[in-house]
Amino acid sequence: MNRRYxxxxxxxxxxxxxxxxxxxxxxxxxxREAEAFYRWMLAAAVDERLFxxxxxxxxxxxxxxxxxxxxxxxxxxxxxxxxxxxxVITTLARDLKNDRAIWALAQGDTLRPAREEFLKSAxxxxxxxxxxxxxxxxxxxxxxIFSLFFGFRKVAANWLWIQVDRYxxxxxxxxxxxxxxxxxxxxxxxxxxxxIGAWHMAYNATAKMADTPWALREWDERYQACVGEKERxxxxxxxxxxxxxxxxxxxxxxxxxxxxxxxKQKMNDYANAVKYLAEAxxxxxxxxxxxxxxxxxxxxxxxxxxxxGWEDYQKRFPESELTKxxxxxxxxxxxxxxxxxxxxxxxxxxxxxxxxxxYPALKAEADRLYQQALEHWKxxxxxGDVRRMRLEALKLREEKRWFEAxxxxxxxxxxxxxxxxxxxxxxxxxxxxxxxxxxxxERKAIERKKDEGHCAGMPESAARKST
Amino acid sequence: xxxxxxxxxxxxxxxVYTYREGIRKxxxxxxxxxxxxxxxxxxxxxAFLDPTSRTDIELKLIKDICVATISIFGALITVFxxxxxxxxxxxxxxxxxxxxxxxxxxxxxxxxxxGAQLIIxxxxxxxxxLFFAALYIRQGVMPTLLLWALLLTYFEFLILSAFTFAIxxxxxxxxxxxxxxxxxYITGNLxxxxxxxQNRAGQTGKWxxxxxxxxxxxxxxxxxxxxxxxxxNQIVNGMPNDPPTDVLIPNLMAYGLIWAVGGFLLAWLIFxxxxx
Numbered sequence: 001m002n003r004r005y006x007x008x009x010x011x012x013x014x015x016x017x018x019x020x021x022x023x024x025x026x027x028x029x030x031x032r033e034a035e036a037f038y039r040w041m042l043a044a045a046v047d048e049r050l051f052x053x054x055x056x057x058x059x060x061x062x063x064x065x066x067x068x069x070x071x072x073x074x075x076x077x078x079x080x081x082x083x084x085x086x087x088v089i090t091t092l093a094r095d096l097k098n099d100r101a102i103w104a105l106a107q108g109d110t111l112r113p114a115r116e117e118f119l120k121s122a123x124x125x126x127x128x129x130x131x132x133x134x135x136x137x138x139x140x141x142x143x144x145i146f147s148l149f150f151g152f153r154k155v156a157a158n159w160l161w162i163q164v165d166r167y168x169x170x171x172x173x174x175x176x177x178x179x180x181x182x183x184x185x186x187x188x189x190x191x192x193x194x195x196i197g198a199w200h201m202a203y204n205a206t207a208k209m210a211d212t213p214w215a216l217r218e219w220d221e222r223y224q225a226c227v228g229e230k231e232r233x234x235x236x237x238x239x240x241x242x243x244x245x246x247x248x249x250x251x252x253x254x255x256x257x258x259x260x261x262x263x264k265q266k267m268n269d270y271a272n273a274v275k276y277l278a279e280a281x282x283x284x285x286x287x288x289x290x291x292x293x294x295x296x297x298x299x300x301x302x303x304x305x306x307x308x309g310w311e312d313y314q315k316r317f318p319e320s321e322l323t324k325x326x327x328x329x330x331x332x333x334x335x336x337x338x339x340x341x342x343x344x345x346x347x348x349x350x351x352x353x354x355x356x357x358x359y360p361a362l363k364a365e366a367d368r369l370y371q372q373a374l375e376h377w378k379x380x381x382x383x384g385d386v387r388r389m390r391l392e393a394l395k396l397r398e399e400k401r402w403f404e405a406x407x408x409x410x411x412x413x414x415x416x417x418x419x420x421x422x423x424x425x426x427x428x429x430x431x432x433x434x435x436x437x438x439x440x441x442e443r444k445a446i447e448r449k450k451d452e453g454h455c456a457g458m459p460e461s462a463a464r465k466s467t
Numbered sequence: 468x469x470x471x472x473x474x475x476x477x478x479x480x481x482x483v484y485t486y487r488e489g490i491r492k493x494x495x496x497x498x499x500x501x502x503x504x505x506x507x508x509x510x511x512x513x514a515f516l517d518p519t520s521r522t523d524i525e526l527k528l529i530k531d532i533c534v535a536t537i538s539i540f541g542a543l544i545t546v547f548x549x550x551x552x553x554x555x556x557x558x559x560x561x562x563x564x565x566x567x568x569x570x571x572x573x574x575x576x577x578x579x580x581x582g583a584q585l586i587i588x589x590x591x592x593x594x595x596x597l598f599f600a601a602l603y604i605r606q607g608v609m610p611t612l613l614l615w616a617l618l619l620t621y622f623e624f625l626i627l628s629a630f631t632f633a634i635x636x637x638x639x640x641x642x643x644x645x646x647x648x649x650x651x652y653i654t655g656n657l658x659x660x661x662x663x664x665q666n667r668a669g670q671t672g673k674w675x676x677x678x679x680x681x682x683x684x685x686x687x688x689x690x691x692x693x694x695x696x697x698x699x700n701q702i703v704n705g706m707p708n709d710p711p712t713d714v715l716i717p718n719l720m721a722y723g724l725i726w727a728v729g730g731f732l733l734a735w736l737i738f739x740x741x742x743x
Contacts, residue, residue: 006739007736007739007740010732010735010736010739011736013732014729014732014733014736017725017726017728017729017732018689018729020725020729021691021722021725021726021729022688022689024718024721024722024725025688025691025692025695025722026688027718028692028695028715028718028719028722029692031711031714031715031718032695032715034711035711035715038710038711039711099709099710100710102710103710103711103714106711107714123666152535152538152539154531154534154535154700154704155531155532155535157531158527158528158531158532161524161528187531189701189704189705190527191523191527192523192524192527193524196524250706251706284706
């Protein structure tokens with residue numbers, strides 16, 4: 001009798017353990033749902049803040065708006081400025097430090113309706129950024145990639161990557177691009193695949209192509225830009241990196257590559273370079289990231305921000321060789337350019353008020369700033385020579401001493417090849433103003449410039465903007 | 468206290484003896500050597516890649532290959548160990564001489580189960596150490612996140628081991644429990660499909676369709692889901708201090724532990740009145 005009861009007790013214990021296991025499994029499943037929701041919120045917030053892709057028919061944006069609305073009254077929103085309380089998740093996602101707050105919201109009851117809506121929409125495949133979140137993929141059904149490789153999809157992605165490498169050496173570019181996309185589909189956290197893939201597209205694929213002449217470019221509605229074959233690859237690289245950023249919003253490398261390798265190095269789009277490098281700096285990063293940001297700020301005429309950045313860098317790494325040698329040079333260079341900018345603005349203001357009683361005072365202020373800038377470049381010695389020559393040439397231009405101005409700029413551009421384009425354009429302008437005949441290459445440059453910013457199929461609004 | 472120590476002294480002695488016996492098995496040594504070779508070989512994977520591009524890609528390849536190797540060979544070692552510890556003794560008739568001593572059946576089972584866990588842990592540690600070394604040599608910093616990934620892998624094996632062990636208590640040879648263990652591993656990793664079946668059910672409007680959906684839903688809720696432990700891949704390649712990961716790890720450990728207790732209780736239940 002005793003034995004029978006013991007067996008019953010044992011069976012009951014097993015049932016209790018199984019029930020506890022099922023209960024804990026239920027808890028884990030809820031946590032994984034919250035995790036998927038959390039990762040989606042980060043991705044959607046990044047997209048909302050940085051890319052603002054309104055072209056898709058997915059439901060990510062309206063759902064993020066719902067999340068922002070629901071989160072408005074929560075304690076997590078308490079510390080935010082008034083303007084940010086309507087976009088709590090988007091604002092919180094700006095800073096890595098707020099990840100725990102977003103996670104708390106993702107798990108909590110306040111966002112429960114949004115979480116349920118997220119799970120429903122994700123299972124129906126209506127959310128763009130919920131893809132490639134393992135749990136959601138598994139829930140979405142069909143022959144999910146999640147289960148296709150029985151949990152070893154990352155290994156499959158690695159083997160595919162080796163094949164990509166082979167295609168690259170064979171010059172099989174078109175096959176390579178398709179396979180790269182499969183790689184990141186299998187392993188959305190394959191950061192190196194995004195980085196190297198974008199590098200292949202922006203650099204290697206275009207290495208032997210000449211820039212497409214503007215007359216041969218076509219308007220691309222998707223990119224809102226005039227593109228030829230070469231330029232299209234730059235945009236492919238941008239798309240690829242943006243895709244990587246949405247799936248890995250907390251990895252600085254992708255922001256850095258997008259800002260530095262593509263926008264700065266390839267497209268000379270310094271405004272976007274600053275935008276993405278500033279994002280990279282918000283996350284745990286290597287030391288060269290802020291340096292590139294400050295350099296791009298300088299190229300984007302943001303001299304004051306660049307100076308503040310370099311000074312901050314000096315404070316953070318006082319022992320670094322770069323702090324001792326390079327940072328002061330950059331600071332002085334930015335200070336000089338800032339003075340130039342102030343002088344140019346003051347001069348423009350004075351010219352606008354030429355026939356008014358304020359003119360003498362405004363002109364005197366402009367002259368004072370000019371002297372200040374000139375002295376600054378002189379004090380820099382050899383490092384400031386090129387900018388000093390530019391400044392002196394501009395003064396000569398003002399005095400209508402055209403030949404001297406051109407001669408000075410011609411010398412300056414040979415001393416500073418990185419500023420060749422800027423000085424050459426200035427020479428052309430001065431020659432045109434002074435009625436000096438242009439060389440053949442200068443006439444060609446003018447012809448090229450005429451087409452710049454315009455292409456076939458370009459809508460009028462874009463053409464007006466470009467002009 | 469002394470009484471309690473006395474109760475567990477017997478199982479511990481059996482566990483140590485099971486471990487000593489199991490660690491010498493050729494099949495397990497074979498699996499271990501193969502896995503160590505793959506882990507060691509993963510360091511040379513860069514031979515397939517462009518030597519001019521200096522990236523972290525080799526590191527990622529090593530991590531992924533090692534995690535997959537540990538999962539596959541670890542699961543095989545777990546299944547073969549858990550499936551054989553009891554049936555082998557039944558086959559060899561050693562069990563009769565043990566059970567004739569003043570030891571209860573549950574103590575014998577506990578000893579065997581603990582012995583199997585020791586074998587699994589030692590094998591996992593050996594594979595983990597080599598993986599750890601491969602990463603340390605390559606990146607020069609301690610890959611501490613790896614410890615969490617290995618810990619999760621062990622808890623996955625704990626569930627697999629407990630249920631294979633339960634099947635083995637009903638068998639007289641290791642063949643059936645081995646097949647059963649592999650089945651548990653495969654189905655445990657495909658549990659997510661049940662949710663898909665549930666989501667798709669009801670489309671035809673027929674009662675059988677609805678019923679199938681409900682059954683799939685119940686099974687999804689009740690059966691252990693080994694795919695939950697795929698979090699380890701996320702940990703190895705992810706960022707430190709990821710809030711969801713920090714919460715999921717202890718929950719998954721508890722999940723593994725509860726199901727392991729469940730599996731052991733099932734084994735006990737089956738073994739309770741087994742005719743020997």
